[in-house]
Amino acid sequence: MNITIDKKQSDQGVVVKVAGEIDAFTAPQLREELAALADGNSKTIIVDLKDVTYLDSTGLGVFVGLFKQMKNNGGELRLTNLSDRLKRLFEITGLSHVMQMKG
């Protein structure tokens, strides 16, 4: 029940690939790593959620925080490769209206 976080530079921005379960235990680690990227020079952060097997409000909170931080800095946050489960979670919380996500 840990997560792995892989960061790679691409021509579109930094791609952050997260794998595992994002919950109250793992969310702080994710928050820290993403905040460090946002504080740096990353204009675009793309978070690949393909291998995220569990997500709840603590994880959603991390993405909301990062979304705000990026937006305030004139940057952009994109979420990609969401499973149907994850999509549903963003939909019922209304976040899919607010944030940019693909697939």
Place this chain on the structure above:
Amino acid sequence: MGDVMDYIEMKIPAKPEYVGVMRLTLSGIASRMGFTYEEIEDMKIALSEAITNAVQHAYAMDEGGEVIVGFGIYEDKLEMAVADSGKSFNFMQKKQELGPYTECSTVEQLSEGGLGLYLIETLMDEVRVLNHSGVTVFMAKYLSGEREIHDTTISNQEKK
């Protein structure tokens, strides 16, 4: 609407690392009962949210403590109870402050916490909160009646 058939109770330290352990336990119990994958995933979120609330509350109060999680297994439903370590937190008041984000939410209005209680209510069939010296959250999910256990398909289960 039978009596509880079996009851399982676990006591965990009020620490985030044990939330996932309870999800595993829930998975086992719920799949044993014949819940679908989607239903189990929904319940995993609801249970985690309730435990996370209790854990974070204990943490904010700067005292450790324990969280008690009970699983009441009925013929037609699974009821889960999460009791925090006896320190009160105002669930009802908190609940009123919360809800989904809307299309007109501005970036500034997006709160980073507080979706948890909303999710519990959305994902479970019944939610009750008991405010005593601490808080106990009861939540139940009914078997949909679509799955097959044993040789018979249970259907027409009364909802609520």
